[in-house]
Amino acid sequence: MNVVRATTRPGSILRLLIFAVLVGSPCFAQEKVRFPIGESSKTLSYGPLWIASKMGFFEREGLDVPIITMRGSPLTIQALTADSIFVANATVDTLIGAYERGADLTMIGGLINGLGLSMIGGKPYKTYADLRGTTIGTQTLTSGTGFALRLVHTRPMLIFVAPRSGRKR
Numbered sequence: 498m499n500v501v502r503a504t505t506r507p508g509s510i511l512r513l514l515i516f517a518v519l520v521g522s523p524c525f526a527q528e529k530v531r532f533p534i535g536e537s538s539k540t541l542s543y544g545p546l547w548i549a550s551k552m553g554f555f556e557r558e559g560l561d562v563p564i565i566t567m568r569g570s571p572l573t574i575q576a577l578t579a580d581s582i583f584v585a586n587a588t589v590d591t592l593i594g595a596y597e598r599g600a601d602l603t604m605i606g607g608l609i610n611g612l613g614l615s616m617i618g619g620k621p622y623k624t625y626a627d628l629r630g631t632t633i634g635t636q637t638l639t640s641g642t643g644f645a646l647r648l649v650h651t652r653p654m655l656i657f658v659a660p661r662s663g664r665k666r
Contacts, residue, residue, distance in 0.1 A: 529561040535582035537570040543586055577602065 532555075536543045546564060549555060555562040567573045570587035574595045577585040585592075589604070596602050622628055635643055 529556070529559050531561045531563075532584075533563050533565055533582045534584045534586065535565045535567055535573045535576050536586040537567055537573040537588065537591075539566055546586060574600070574602070 534546065536546060550562060550564055565576075565582060567576060570585075570591035573582075573585045573587040574591050576582045577587075578595065578600050589607070592602060592604055618628065622631075633646060635646055
């Protein structure tokens with residue numbers, strides 16, 4: 498009967514330790530995946546995106562997510578089709594228009610369910626009819642705000658009622 502005596506050599510422990518450190522080191526050196534996201538404007542409707550960024554949700558998932566604010570949906574969609582950003586938060590009408598012109602895009606979801614725009618005016622303006630003949634500013638005429646202004650323009654005296662509070666806007 499053969500008896501094997503278990504002995505531990507200091508050299509073998511040192512080699513095992515060095516091997517473990519060298520193999521495990523690349524795990525700590527992994528870089529975050531860069532995933533740029535474009536938004537068409539800084540509005541309340543993109544709030545969830547900024548909250549996720551500020552609360553560290555992207556970082557927790559190992560993502561480096563720069564949020565790039567652009568001037569309007571057309572520029573955001575253009576950046577998406579040029580592969581400058583990986584996700585675009587833009588208005589649906591701009592996306593549909595780009596798709597109809599041959600852009601290889603797919604809409605996968607949205608941040609809000611409805612038109613996320615508000616019209617804000619000075620104290621003399623109580624209704625949309627009061628705005629007739631005045632100058633109205635918008636970010637672009639080819640996306641969400643332009644669409645909303647055209648809609649208001651075709652329906653005189655249109656008043657929106659906020660569903661939760663019941664107060665007129």
